[in-house]
Amino acid sequence: xxxxxxxxxxxxxxxxxxxxxxxxxxxxxxxxxxxxxxxxxxxxxxxxxxxxxxxxxxxxxxxxxxxxxxxxxxxxxxxxxxxxxxxxxxxxxxxxxxxxxxxxxxxxxxxxxxxxxxxxxxxxxxxxxxxxxxxxxxxxxxxxxxxxxxxxxxxxxxxxxxxxxxxxxxxxxxxxxxxxxxxxxxxxxxxxxxxxxxxxxxxxxxxxxxxxxxxxxxxxxxxxxxxxxxxxxxxxxxxxxxxxxxxxxxxxxxxxxxxxxxxxxxxxxxxxxxxxxxxxxxxxxxxxxxxxxxxxxxxxxxxxxxxxxxxxxxxxxxxxxxxxxxxxxxxxxxxxxxxxxxxxxxxxxxxxxxxxxxxxxxxxxxxxxxxxxxxxxxxxxx
Numbered sequence: 373x374x375x376x377x378x379x380x381x382x383x384x385x386x387x388x389x390x391x392x393x394x395x396x397x398x399x400x401x402x403x404x405x406x407x408x409x410x411x412x413x414x415x416x417x418x419x420x421x422x423x424x425x426x427x428x429x430x431x432x433x434x435x436x437x438x439x440x441x442x443x444x445x446x447x448x449x450x451x452x453x454x455x456x457x458x459x460x461x462x463x464x465x466x467x468x469x470x471x472x473x474x475x476x477x478x479x480x481x482x483x484x485x486x487x488x489x490x491x492x493x494x495x496x497x498x499x500x501x502x503x504x505x506x507x508x509x510x511x512x513x514x515x516x517x518x519x520x521x522x523x524x525x526x527x528x529x530x531x532x533x534x535x536x537x538x539x540x541x542x543x544x545x546x547x548x549x550x551x552x553x554x555x556x557x558x559x560x561x562x563x564x565x566x567x568x569x570x571x572x573x574x575x576x577x578x579x580x581x582x583x584x585x586x587x588x589x590x591x592x593x594x595x596x597x598x599x600x601x602x603x604x605x606x607x608x609x610x611x612x613x614x615x616x617x618x619x620x621x622x623x624x625x626x627x628x629x630x631x632x633x634x635x636x637x638x639x640x641x642x643x644x645x646x647x648x649x650x651x652x653x654x655x656x657x658x659x660x661x662x663x664x665x666x667x668x669x670x671x672x673x674x675x676x677x678x679x680x681x682x683x684x685x686x687x688x689x690x691x692x693x694x695x696x697x698x699x700x701x702x703x704x705x706x707x708x709x710x711x712x713x714x715x716x717x718x719x720x721x722x723x724x725x726x727x728x729x730x731x732x733x734x735x736x737x738x739x740x741x742x743x744x745x746x747x748x749x750x751x752x753x754x
Contacts, residue, residue: 402694406693409707410699410703410706413703413706413709413710417709420713421713424464424716424717425437427461427720427721428460428720430452432456440454440457463596463600464716467593467600467675468712469712470618471593471671471674471712472685472709472712472713474670474671474705475681475685475712476681476704476705476709476711477704477708478492478664478665478682479685479704480685480700480701481629481636481660481664482661484636484660484697485657485661486555486556487640488556492682493668493682494677494682494683495560496541496555496559496562496563497559497563498665498672499534499668500563500565500566500567500570501562502530502672502673502676503566503570503589503676503677504566504570505526505529505531505532506533506676507570507588508529510584511573511582523595526588527674530672531669537559537562537563538661540562541555541559544558545558587729589676590731590732591679591731592729592730592731593730595674599616600616600618600674601618602616603616618670618674621666622667622670625666625667626701629663630698632660633698634697634698635651636656636660639653640695668682679731679738680734680737680738681708684711684741685704685708686704688707688741689703714737715733718737719732719733
């Protein structure tokens with residue numbers, strides 16, 4: 373009997389070891405799929421950026437574009453082709469990559485902390501605040517930054533007014549618990565208030581100024597320059613490029629979001645479960661709200677309102693790789709960048725040489741796709 377019992381024990385141990393090995397294999401495959409999707413998004417950005425750089429009145433092939441970019445990294449830009457690519461097309465492409473990345477990550481965070489598939493930075497009135505600030509500067513020349521004029525007045529107004537809904541929501545949550553429902557309702561209220569104020573402002577303004585304000589609010593990458601992307605530090609004969617305001621905002625926001633990715637994963641199981649595991653749910657929710665708002669504000673003040681990237685990109689990534697924020701944050705960012713670059717390429721090509729607002733193209737792309745997701749009622753990836 374003893375020998376039989378011993379045999380059964382050994383057999384059971386062997387079966388357990390095999391199951392553990394199988395689980396490890398499946399986990400590696402699961403992680404591999406996530407990494408593969410991230411690499412796919414990177415390659416997609418590289419390809420679309422090359423195609424986008426060929427578009428314009430001055431014809432340049434894709435191979436020439438990559439050659440010019442590589443040459444310009446190490447040597448001064450001199451020829452007409454190099455000037456066109458480096459000074460006109462490349463800033464637009466890089467701004468598209470950074471804007472798509474930031475908006476998609478901000479949307480991912482909003483959907484995560486609010487546990488609402490319809491949540492995005494624009495749901496909380498951030499874009500409406502930016503639109504009102506820009507319209508105020510364009511239509512009346514009024515601003516809240518002393519001494520600012522022209523483009524700086526518009527950018528400053530858009531940035532600061534886009535943060536007002538966030539501070540109102542934070543103030544509101546001091547008197548009510550920072551639940552997802554409270555934050556969404558407060559955000560929607562701010563959205564309607566700023567939208568109504570912008571409508572009234574445009575109604576009493578001249579038509580030319582209204583046209584300019586409207587063009588800003590529908591979103592465009594055409595205003596992008598190297599000034600928003602790179603600081604030039606000149607030390608005599610030594611030239612040192614440093615990140616500009618947009619990259620600084622993105623880097624400063626993405627690092628703490630990655631640091632909080634485990635807390636976000638735990639919060640997906642519900643507030644009570646997260647609290648039982650030691651997560652300060654309300655503090656984390658408010659922190660993520662502030663970071664996502666800053667990231668959105670730092671983008672829309674330069675590009676105008678670009679919708680649906682922060683709504684659709686996170687959904688599509690969740691369908692492929694799941695809801696693990698350690699991978700979802702970078703995947704959403706890269707896929708959002710590819711999505712916005714694609715939309716901008718279409719906007720520049722569809723009725724060339726006229727360039728359509730990229731915000732209109734993202735709405736046309738995102739609207740039907742989002743309806744498709746709703747019709748399929750795919751909720752298992754949440």
